[in-house]
Amino acid sequence: MPRDGAPATDPQSDPANPPEPYPSRADAAASFAAHVNRGKVRALEAIGVDVVMGDRQGARFRDAYDGRSYWNCHCNGGVFNLGHRNPAVVEAVRRGLDRVDVGNHHLISGHRAHLAEQLSASTDDLLPFAVFTPSGTESVDLALRLARAHTGRTGIVAATGAYHGLSGFALAASDPRWFDPFGPVPEGFAHVPYNDAEAIGNAIGPRTAAVILESIPATLGFPAPAPGYLEAVAAAARDAGALLILDEVQTGLGRTGTRWYYEQQGVEPDMLITGKGLGGGVYPISAVLLRPELEDFFDANPFAYVSTFGGAEIGCIAASSVLEQIAEPGFLGRVEELGLRFERGFEGMPFTLRRYGLTMGLAFDEEGGGVMAAKKLIDAGVFAVYAEHDHSVTQFKPPLIVTEAEVDEIVAAVGDALG
Ligand SMILES: Cc1ncc(COP(=O)(O)O)c(C=O)c1O
Incomplete structure (x- = not known):
């Protein structure tokens, strides 16, 4: 684990980690297109998202091939509520x-x-x-x-x-x-x-x-x-x-x-x-x-x-x-505190925040604003996804176990991407 707390930089070179089944992103995408779903590959290509999830821990995951680190602020809609590979x-x-x-x-x-x-x-x-x-x-x-x-x-x-x-x-x-x-x-x-x-x-x-x-x-x-x-x-x-x-x-x-x-x-x-x-x-x-x-x-x-x-x-x-x-004492109170920290950090940013604890929607004025924001966020290392039935909104769901320092880093990254 590197000192910044993100998952290992190069999973392919870490003998303790099983390697990806394909040597390159292109090979993985080609096989996926040939055997799983070529429409999905095309659709992701069209919006310039070619992330392949590699090593993952806590609030972050890395791309399997270029080692790029992403804050997971989608969490598959809540699958990773307790972070990736929650130790307990x-x-x-x-x-x-x-x-x-x-x-x-x-x-x-x-x-x-x-x-x-x-x-x-x-x-x-x-x-x-x-x-x-x-x-x-x-x-x-x-x-x-x-x-x-x-x-x-x-x-x-x-x-x-x-x-x-x-x-x-x-x-x-x-x-x-x-x-x-x-x-x-x-x-x-x-x-x-x-x-x-x-x-x-x-x-x-x-x-x-x-x-x-x-x-x-x-x-x-x-x-x-x-x-x-x-x-x-x-x-x-x-x-x-x-x-x-x-x-x-x-x-x-x-x-x-x-x-x-x-x-x-x-x-x-x-x-x-x-x-x-x-x-x-x-x-x-x-x-x-x-x-x-x-x-x-x-x-x-x-x-x-x-x-x-x-x-x-x-x-x-x-x-x-x-x-x-x-059920641990203080867990739920902390979710709200972290939500408030995001809320304060997002003040002045070009969206209206819908927030319930750490369930958030970033609502933009223009139709399609949520789609564009999600793309900019992903490019900036913050993985978030637009709302399928309202393209003016980006869904924003960081894991409930983020630290205060991580919240500040995520807020800064969102500011850089959208500010
Ligand atoms: C609100 C809601 N209900 C039901 C489902 C379906 O769950 P699953 O994908 O586990 O079948 C989802 C999945 O995204 C969901 O978001």
Whole structure:
């Protein structure tokens, strides 16, 4: 590890690190185009982004070929909430691998039970049951199916501009641009603009099984829920006998300065989706957290949801370490303090800051401003990504474990890039 704390400069020459499979960036890109996705290679080339992720640690990663260091201020939407290769998570998984593997998804598992207990505690036992899946998409899909089974209704109300994943019911709940190429989605899905209480109130009716919303829609560039909006949605759903599902894949696990963002909004979901950072960036694991009455369905149908890798034991070990770290005294307060430090540092910069803890959107006046800013930031060594459904915004999500000095360095780099 070099003295500046960034990962090793030249992973190819470090015998302790497995080398990249290809000798050059061009070879890696050519093979990727030939065997994985040539459209992606072309699209990235078109915007001049040819980064290949190499060594990574904490808030930074290096390009695998030129050794260039990047602050990770996207974190895959929260996968790297606790930084790359978080030492406690890595240690827990290393020790876990001496004894377990994915386990058997049909059997009782103490690791799965322990993680569900921790998740329950994180909601103050509002949502005491957890169903584990390998991805956010599958969790959303399951939550929507469960809502239909529980209510005996088929209607699902979601937001335009939402992103809940790209298959099954999750795809049908996402913005129509994602499912349009594939023909009709299952019946019963309606989309209304986010933050329009009247529109969603009108869409919710006696046939509505559930309303699903991201607490703060990520791909819309993290617009703040209007005061009282989520409360109004919760009340409209409750009055109609429908369930409220909050997708906290991007906003949960301490990202906004509380364990879950709903805690700041005076609403209590019937189901909550978590994923991404749950696996500490090292093992894919996601969960649907349920109120007790929703678990009733599984009394009669205990095998209604099975997934070979859902709740894999080694993933549970990673996730338990993540939850332990978030529950440490002072952790959440520090997230808000670091957010404030960014806020002060960004004063006078040419964007409006949307900020909730360390979940941030840099909103520019001009359409496309977020796309241009993301490119400039990447060129300046700050990895950030524009909001897919609002190109005037750059999503800005540094890891929750950045140090104060790192915040200052990132702010300086952003100032150089955008100032
Ligand atoms: C808010 C939200 N929900 C659901 C998903 C889907 O999660 P996954 O990619 O793990 O399937 C994502 C992924 O980006 C997301 O951002």
